[in-house]
Amino acid sequence: MTHDDTRRRTPLTHVGGAITTKGDADAAALLAEALDNVTEVDHDELTHGFHTYAARMHPGIARSLVANFSSTDETILDPFVGSGTVAIEAMIAGNRPVGVDLNPIALRIASVKTELRREGGRERFVNIANEIAERSETRVRSRVDARAPIPRDETQYWSGHTLKELAGLLEEIRAIDDDQDRRAFEMVFSSIVVKVSRQRSDTSKHDASRDPSPDPTSQSSRGIRKGLPTEFFLRKALELVERWEVLSEFAPERAHRPLFYEGDARRLPRVLPPRVRADLIITSPPYGGTYDYVDHHARRYAWLKIDPRHFERNEVGARRRLKGADGLRTWDREVADLLGSMAAVRTHDRVPIIMLMGDGEVGNRRVPADEQVNRLAPRAKLRLIASASQERPDFRGGDPRREHLLLLG
Numbered sequence: 001m002t003h004d005d006t007r008r009r010t011p012l013t014h015v016g017g018a019i020t021t022k023g024d025a026d027a028a029a030l031l032a033e034a035l036d037n038v039t040e041v042d043h044d045e046l047t048h049g050f051h052t053y054a055a056r057m058h059p060g061i062a063r064s065l066v067a068n069f070s071s072t073d074e075t076i077l078d079p080f081v082g083s084g085t086v087a088i089e090a091m092i093a094g095n096r097p098v099g100v101d102l103n104p105i106a107l108r109i110a111s112v113k114t115e116l117r118r119e120g121g122r123e124r125f126v127n128i129a130n131e132i133a134e135r136s137e138t139r140v141r142s143r144v145d146a147r148a149p150i151p152r153d154e155t156q157y158w159s160g161h162t163l164k165e166l167a168g169l170l171e172e173i174r175a176i177d178d179d180q181d182r183r184a185f186e187m188v189f190s191s192i193v194v195k196v197s198r199q200r201s202d203t204s205k206h207d208a209s210r211d212p213s214p215d216p217t218s219q220s221s222r223g224i225r226k227g228l229p230t231e232f233f234l235r236k237a238l239e240l241v242e243r244w245e246v247l248s249e250f251a252p253e254r255a256h257r258p259l260f261y262e263g264d265a266r267r268l269p270r271v272l273p274p275r276v277r278a279d280l281i282i283t284s285p286p287y288g289g290t291y292d293y294v295d296h297h298a299r300r301y302a303w304l305k306i307d308p309r310h311f312e313r314n315e316v317g318a319r320r321r322l323k324g325a326d327g328l329r330t331w332d333r334e335v336a337d338l339l340g341s342m343a344a345v346r347t348h349d350r351v352p353i354i355m356l357m358g359d360g361e362v363g364n365r366r367v368p369a370d371e372q373v374n375r376l377a378p379r380a381k382l383r384l385i386a387s388a389s390q391e392r393p394d395f396r397g398g399d400p401r402r403e404h405l406l407l408l409g
């Protein structure tokens with residue numbers, strides 16, 4: 001049965017308003033339920049809020065979709081896994097999470113956030129964190145010199161003493177023998193490095209220290225005093241341990257550790273080994289022409305020795321590439337390739353694909369994501385079975401845009 005149904009739902013003030021559903025009524029009701037679940041689940045709970053990540057999926061949406069569209073032990077693929085929201089939720093539900101992303105930072109954040117550390121490992125982590133903080137404080141007090149391992153034009157984003165303190169912290173982290181510990185501490189470092197910079201946040205290029213009237217509540221506008229980066233670092237490390245502990249309590253006894261692969265979501269048959277195929281796909285691709293994801297982590301790449309050029313060339317939906325007259329054609333091609341790629345790595349033809357997508361903003365035109373996917377799906381031998389859509393305020397001040405949960409099969 002198909003139907004069109006618009007309902008006003010209760011309090012969605014910060015996330016949007018009316019939810020409109022289309023297509024198969026039962027499936028659409030489940031999609032609407034998932035959109036509504038944002039009021040039930042804290043955006044930052046478990047390890048979800050450990051590291052900032054632009055356009056992170058709300059965990060309430062992922063949790064509801066996993067609960068209603070899969071059963072235990074199934075392989076749930078997210079080909080735009082980002083900071084790992086779907087992977088975390090699939091893992092705690094007893095499923096087998098598989099994540100793909102083209103940005104190496106995404107996979108490193110997602111790996112740390114899905115770690116199931118037992119008590120001994122967590123205690124060791126706390127001890128190392130305290131040791132690093134102590135050594136870093138000594139470095140600051142004794143004015144030990146350390147060179148920031150980043151290009152000269154990047155150094156402008158931090159004050160001289162903050163740069164030195166960060167460089168010292170990183171030297172201490174790089175001296176850790178255990179790979180897993182070292183990589184987790186690098187992500188703790190990554191979670192504070194923008195906060196102590198002159199840039200406000202991942203999504204701004206603004207130099208807060210040059211504000212004419214600094215906001216007294218903002219750390220960056222007040223300037224970062226000596227020792228503060230170390231304090232932030234230790235606080236974040238301890239926060240991570242607490243988050244790991246909660247995650248372990250939620251995860252089933254024999255939880256499946258996620259598999260992560262760096263690669264292009266449009267090339268999944270080549271990115272995933274043949275034995276890894278999806279029983280369900282839940283994902284949120286970039287919204288057309290909305291962000292340049294590569295820029296969000298611009299302040300992190302050099303510190304973490306990550307070369308972003310491959311990602312920069314192959315990022316889909318990127319605002320910088322969809323501005324021109326040819327924008328819609330490019331975006332259509334990217335979405336069509338993506339649909340074909342996802343369709344090809346399913347265990348069978350009826351495996352559902354669920355996408356959370358916002359309307360695109362391509363060459364000054366709004367591109368309704370539900371209409372676009374409906375139009376392109378048949379090329380991948382898919383069809384749009386149901387959708388649930390909700391208005392979201394546009395952060396750039398234009399007409400509200402709609403965000404859609406789209407079910408294809």
Ligand SMILES: C[S@@+](CC[C@H](N)C(=O)[O-])C[C@H]1O[C@@H](n2cnc3c(N)ncnc32)[C@H](O)[C@@H]1O
Nearest residue numbers: 056057080082083085101102103264265315316
């Ligand atoms: C909306 S975000 C996903 C956020 C994720 N659901 C989360 O909760 O953190 C979109 C992601 O697409 C990734 N991406 C962009 N182009 C890609 C491509 N061609 N292949 C794979 N991932 C890509 C970006 O790195 C970003 O992590």
